[in-house]
Amino acid sequence: MKGAIKPLSALVIMGVLSIIVILGVQLYPQWSRYLFRPAEEAAPATTENDQMPETEDQTDPEVTEETPAAADDWERYRNVNEIRIALNSFFNSHGEYPQRLDQLVPDELSILSRDPRTGQHYDYTRSGAGFTLTFSFEVGILTFPPGEHTLTSRGFDLPETLTETPELEDTAVMTVPAEDAEETESDGSDGSEMADEEGLFPELPTEEKADTD
Secondary structure: OHHHHHHHHHHHHHHHHHHHHHHHHHHHHHHHHHHHHHHHHHHHHHHHHHHHHHHHHHHHHHHHHHHHHHHHHHHHHHHHHHHHHHHHHHHHHHOOOOOOHHHHOOOOOOOOOOOOOOOOOOEEEEEOOEEEEEEEEOOOOOOOOOEEEEEEOOEEOOOOOOOHHHHHHHHHHHHHHHHHHHHHHHHHHHHHHHHHHHOOOOHHHHHHHHHHO
């Protein structure tokens, strides 16, 4: 009897072990889902719920509200700078600035830029040995407020120096000869008075002749 029980007990043990192994293999995928699922879902939850709304709240209002007008201002800023470089190149080649902006095409500029909103060319005037470009900003960029601005050969919003100061110097110099002329005129008047006084002396002989007669 004892010899018969031993093989049966071994078979029972082997059967139980095989059942445990089979159950473990079948239940392992489910256990692994429950074990690893919270850790996998925790990271996406923080990135999607915490980070994405912050970036949307910070960028979307600025882009939708300020980008169109600011983009136009930046394009105007680039346009007038390109025209300024072309004007200086024209001045180096010809010794003077052009009378019109279209004279820059095609040697200095391939295309003459226009205002992005109005589609018109920028206002340009040649003043003496300088120039003035006039344009407007809608919202303002950098340190420039919205409104009308100018670009001259001296820089942004700086008045162009005309040839007025040399003219003032010339007039100041011309006043000196004018004063000299007045002095000479006054001297000439004194000389004429002396001549008149000298003209009185020839009358004396006529009086003597009258006495002798």
